[in-house]
Amino acid sequence: MLAAILSLGFIGMIAAFALGLAAKKFAVEVDPRELAALESLPGVNCGACGFPGCAGYAKALVSGTVDLNLCPPGGADVVVKLARILGVEASAAAREIAVVVCQGDNRRAQVRYHYLGLEDCTAAQRIAGGPKTCPGGCLGLGSCQRSCPFDAIEMTADGLAVISREKCTGCRKCVAVCPRNVIRMTPYDATVHVLCNSHDKGAVVRKYCQVGCIGCHICQKTVPGAYKVDNFLATVVYEHSADADEAIAKCPTKCIRDFTTGYPDGSSLTPAVPEKPHAA
Amino acid sequence: MCAAHDRLTEMKLKTFAGGIHPPDNKQWSAHKAIEDCPLPAELIVPLAQHIGAPAVPCVAVGQQVFKGQEIGSAKGFVSVPVHAPTSGEVVAVENRPHPWGTSLPAIVIRADGEDCWSPELEPADPGELSPEEIVEKVRQAGVVGMGGAAFPAHVKMSPPPEKQIHTLIFNGVECEPYLTADHRMMLEEPERILQGVALLQFVLGVERVVIGIEANKPDAIALLTEMCAGTPVEVIPLEVKYPQGAEKQLIAAVAGREVPSGGLPMDIGVAVHNVSTAAAISDAILDGRPLIERICTVTGPAIREPKNLRIRIGTLLSHLVDACGGLAEEPGKIVLGGPMMGFTQLGFDVPATRGTSGLLLLRHEDVPLHPEGPCIRCARCVQACPMNLLPTTIGAYARRDLISEAAEYRALDCIECGSCGYVCPAAIPLVQAIRYGKAAILAKKRKA
Numbered sequence: 001m002l003a004a005i006l007s008l009g010f011i012g013m014i015a016a017f018a019l020g021l022a023a024k025k026f027a028v029e030v031d032p033r034e035l036a037a038l039e040s041l042p043g044v045n046c047g048a049c050g051f052p053g054c055a056g057y058a059k060a061l062v063s064g065t066v067d068l069n070l071c072p073p074g075g076a077d078v079v080v081k082l083a084r085i086l087g088v089e090a091s092a093a094a095r096e097i098a099v100v101v102c103q104g105d106n107r108r109a110q111v112r113y114h115y116l117g118l119e120d121c122t123a124a125q126r127i128a129g130g131p132k133t134c135p136g137g138c139l140g141l142g143s144c145q146r147s148c149p150f151d152a153i154e155m156t157a158d159g160l161a162v163i164s165r166e167k168c169t170g171c172r173k174c175v176a177v178c179p180r181n182v183i184r185m186t187p188y189d190a191t192v193h194v195l196c197n198s199h200d201k202g203a204v205v206r207k208y209c210q211v212g213c214i215g216c217h218i219c220q221k222t223v224p225g226a227y228k229v230d231n232f233l234a235t236v237v238y239e240h241s242a243d244a245d246e247a248i249a250k251c252p253t254k255c256i257r258d259f260t261t262g263y264p265d266g267s268s269l270t271p272a273v274p275e276k277p278h279a280a
Numbered sequence: 281m282c283a284a285h286d287r288l289t290e291m292k293l294k295t296f297a298g299g300i301h302p303p304d305n306k307q308w309s310a311h312k313a314i315e316d317c318p319l320p321a322e323l324i325v326p327l328a329q330h331i332g333a334p335a336v337p338c339v340a341v342g343q344q345v346f347k348g349q350e351i352g353s354a355k356g357f358v359s360v361p362v363h364a365p366t367s368g369e370v371v372a373v374e375n376r377p378h379p380w381g382t383s384l385p386a387i388v389i390r391a392d393g394e395d396c397w398s399p400e401l402e403p404a405d406p407g408e409l410s411p412e413e414i415v416e417k418v419r420q421a422g423v424v425g426m427g428g429a430a431f432p433a434h435v436k437m438s439p440p441p442e443k444q445i446h447t448l449i450f451n452g453v454e455c456e457p458y459l460t461a462d463h464r465m466m467l468e469e470p471e472r473i474l475q476g477v478a479l480l481q482f483v484l485g486v487e488r489v490v491i492g493i494e495a496n497k498p499d500a501i502a503l504l505t506e507m508c509a510g511t512p513v514e515v516i517p518l519e520v521k522y523p524q525g526a527e528k529q530l531i532a533a534v535a536g537r538e539v540p541s542g543g544l545p546m547d548i549g550v551a552v553h554n555v556s557t558a559a560a561i562s563d564a565i566l567d568g569r570p571l572i573e574r575i576c577t578v579t580g581p582a583i584r585e586p587k588n589l590r591i592r593i594g595t596l597l598s599h600l601v602d603a604c605g606g607l608a609e610e611p612g613k614i615v616l617g618g619p620m621m622g623f624t625q626l627g628f629d630v631p632a633t634r635g636t637s638g639l640l641l642l643r644h645e646d647v648p649l650h651p652e653g654p655c656i657r658c659a660r661c662v663q664a665c666p667m668n669l670l671p672t673t674i675g676a677y678a679r680r681d682l683i684s685e686a687a688e689y690r691a692l693d694c695i696e697c698g699s700c701g702y703v704c705p706a707a708i709p710l711v712q713a714i715r716y717g718k719a720a721i722l723a724k725k726r727k728a
Contacts, residue, residue: 128381
């Protein structure tokens with residue numbers, strides 16, 4: 001009994017000594033700024049900055065070769081913190097959020113075949129170009145929803161992705177995963193968007209969607225400068241979109257929407273009232 | 281024929297490991313002689329009909345073209361030109377519905393009814409041509425693999441010099457259920473096939489030539505065996521099993537060799553061509569005629585009169601239906617090609633292409649939709665897979681976007697034959713999942 005305690009205790013002491021020595025000898029110098037930077041990053045590892053996770057970005061930050069404002073989920077607060085840690089001047093990038101530019105759910109837009117396969121938009125898109133007749137419309141199988149690290153995307157009952165303005169951090173994961181490029185990055189302050197992604201001619205769009213842009217130019221004529229029509233599709237010119245909401249009532253297919261007054265029909269999301277001012 | 285059939289059933293037939301036995305349903309059209317489909321008033325010739333870069337239009341709207349005149353030129357090595365299927369006027373060069381499901385560039389020709397061959401096309405004497413000249417003529421004639429994949433034939437005819445081809449296999453298997461186009465071609469036009477066989481043999485300088493035919497075509501086996509007697513061409517009957525006509529499975533059955541993972545048949549000194557491709561090559565050289573028509577089986581329970589038709593490339597499917605007495609009832613599914621690997625169509629407003637081996641019209645009751653259930657780990661897909669893969673594992677990885685794991689399980693070796701999905705009792709869309717994984721693997725490779 002005693003012999004066992006002694007011998008094990010002796011072995012333990014030697015091992016502890018060896019470990020202590022090894023820890024000193026092979027210690028890895030970590031820049032304390034890197035640890036601090038990692039601490040201040042959100043830690044969701046979304047990859048929006050282009051580095052392998054938050055740790056990768058923290059490491060790159062310390063090397064001093066990258067901008068401080070590459071973390072959209074962190075927003076302005078993180079930029080301020082990072083600037084303090086690294087001792088440099090920096091300003092936050094303007095906040096951008098993702099918007100699904102489509103309102104054609106399975107009720108409003110024509111579905112051309114019955115799809116019974118993988119619940120994945122990319123997989124569906126590979127079958128004859130997707131089950132929606134519209135070549136640009138939201139397929140509604142929720143690939144973006146599953147990719148969102150912030151739970152910011154809602155799929156409506158009729159198969160349309162809607163992104164919450166409050167929860168979206170602008171990490172662009174959904175933009176990368178959408179096979180139809182129907183998700184756009186837009187300035188957070190712009191609340192009026194043309195919700196259509198079809199470049200087909202008006203007569204063609206009318207055949208397959210009740211709420212598609214027909215390229216009639218009325219919005220452009222109503223608020224000159226705030227809209228441009230390119231290849232039968234109107235888009236908001238976000239730099240000059242202060243009065244863009246004046247065209248909403250004039251749009252014959254109701255494809256322009258102001259997100260401060262309401263999200264697309266079928267969505268349970270409601271605009272935050274009053275709009276939270278965002279520290280930019 | 282009966283004696284031949286008995287002999288076939290007694291023999292131990294060659295085949296591959298795995299595979300399935302779907303009902304072959306060839307009785308609808310196997311006994312129907314090839315008929316010429318009436319010339320439609322308008323032909324829509326897609327510029328993308330083959331694997332590789334689409335052709336580039338080389339005619340203008342309003343231009344008069346002759347039958348067989350080049351209207352789209354090849355772009356790059358893995359590409360072939362397309363030709364006017366009849367004489368007439370080019371009325372449009374624009375996007376039109378394509379069998380691939382989207383609108384793609386096509387040349388629309390209004391037939392003038394003369395059906396007048398281009399005077400520039402001239403037959404050649406194969407004895408005076410070098411192998412290179414033959415390959416070039418085949419390319420100019422736009423010959424592609426006629427089994428359905430439509431891979432440009434001249435690419436397979438010009439292997440790099442270090443890869444010596446020693447076995448040339450002709451594919452007369454036609455393992456897709458319902459289809460009988462190759463069967464009728466072997467019965468009615470064996471001379472065309474054998475001329476093409478001789479030409480390919482000459483071009484590739486091959487000793488051993490084999491024609492593989494599934495044993496459910498005893499008449500074709502008997503006829504070709506008789507015609508090949510005294511020549512180096514051997515006709516081998518093969519077990520009736522799907523996918524016996526897939527390139528790698530045919531090689532396994534006939535040559536007893538396996539194409540290495542990620543490799544090509546030419547890596548083991550084998551080249552495989554469809555019997556119909558051989559006939560098209562014969563036309564291209566001996567008659568100087570480009571590939572503007574093919575045999576297409578119009579069949580299925582929803583068509584009034586199943587037929588084997590000789591159709592012009594660019595004929596609308598609706599015209600094929602009319603040529604077969606119209607619809608017996610509203611089809612539940614329209615498939616271009618066979619039921620296993622064919623492409624389901626959204627309507628009849630798409631043209632037949634060079635790869636259109638069949639038009640299959642199924643009724644609603646033939647295509648019940650089963651919602652997907654959970655995998656019960658029965659491994660039937662594993663037994664059925666002719667490539668010795670684990671479809672359920674690869675599919676599960678692909679669905680979870682575990683792309684490198686799917687690649688490790690050799691997802692890229694999948695030939696998308698559909699055997700796994702056919703036997704799956706849970707109706708899991710295995711092929712779709714694996715295809716999705718394959719696309720992701722290839723995208724990742726391109727990025728790297």
